[in-house]
Amino acid sequence: MTQFTLVVAATEELGIGLKSNLPWRIPKDMAFFKKVTTTVPRSVRAPNVQNAVIMGRVTWESIPRKFRPLDNRFNIVVSRNTSYNLQLEDDEQQHVKLVDSLETAFSSIDSSKQARVFVIGGAQIYRLAMQHAECSHILLTKIKSKIDCDTFFPEINNNIYRLASHEELEDYVEEAVPEGLQKYKDLEYEFTLYVRK
Ligand SMILES: NC(=O)c1ccc[n+]([C@@H]2O[C@H](COP(=O)([O-])OP(=O)(O)OC[C@H]3O[C@@H](n4cnc5c(N)ncnc54)[C@H](OP(=O)(O)O)[C@@H]3O)[C@@H](O)[C@H]2O)c1
Numbered sequence: 001m002t003q004f005t006l007v008v009a010a011t012e013e014l015g016i017g018l019k020s021n022l023p024w025r026i027p028k029d030m031a032f033f034k035k036v037t038t039t040v041p042r043s044v045r046a047p048n049v050q051n052a053v054i055m056g057r058v059t060w061e062s063i064p065r066k067f068r069p070l071d072n073r074f075n076i077v078v079s080r081n082t083s084y085n086l087q088l089e090d091d092e093q094q095h096v097k098l099v100d101s102l103e104t105a106f107s108s109i110d111s112s113k114q115a116r117v118f119v120i121g122g123a124q125i126y127r128l129a130m131q132h133a134e135c136s137h138i139l140l141t142k143i144k145s146k147i148d149c150d151t152f153f154p155e156i157n158n159n160i161y162r163l164a165s166h167e168e169l170e171d172y173v174e175e176a177v178p179e180g181l182q183k184y185k186d187l188e189y190e191f192t193l194y195v196r197k
Pocket residue numbers: 007008009010015016017018019020021022023055056057058059060062078079080081084100101102120121122123124125126128151
């Protein structure tokens with residue numbers, strides 16, 4: 001099975017969601033998410049090669065219709081309902097796959113067509129994904145402000161993952177990343193990376 005990365009933004013209490021949506025809107029974090037999940041690493045860049053994003057059905061529905069499927073990425077949606085209607089246009093079908101387990105999501109990755117694999121939430125899917133030894137990286141945007149949440153990211157086990165340096169984060173994403181505390185309106189946040197030891 002191929003290695004994969006979790007991408008998440010969470011408060012210090014590990015809050016990630018409220019009422020089936022994101023509890024905040026931070027344009028630069030959304031841009032970071034898009035850039036990181038879209039960019040194919042230089043070493044494997046080739047025509048028809050994209051990254052894959054795996055998400056739970058609730059997270060899929062939280063993406064506004066006009067932004068889904070997430071463009072330039074192969075979208076995999078996990079639901080127990082094998083007849084779930086993804087409501088896709090004909091030209092969108094080839095960019096999305098519905099699967100009934102996370103294992104099927106991973107096994108449906110074609111490494112000749114999909115480079116990096118990102119698990120993009122939500123809580124139920126992060127919890128399942130974190131149990132896999134192939135979960136090699138966690139890109140965590142730490143939201144330093146107190147925000148009301150009803151959905152939580154699982155605790156990161158320090159025996160399994162270590163906080164990487166900022167240089168390692170930039171090496172991983174292959175570009176410069178703003179370092180230290182960032183501000184947007186009344187919110188403070190920081191881009192971080194955890195790697196499997
Ligand atoms: N802050 C962040 O970075 C971030 C990122 C992503 C999402 N979020 C937030 O997280 C929240 C959504 O998280 P969530 O935990 O409620 O939902 P989720 O993980 O997105 O999706 C849950 C759904 O996945 C399917 N599923 C779960 N376990 C499964 C299994 N073992 N086998 C097959 N299918 C399975 C089920 O779909 P069916 O019910 O269809 O069977 C389940 O209802 C929202 O508030 C969203 O905005 C935050």
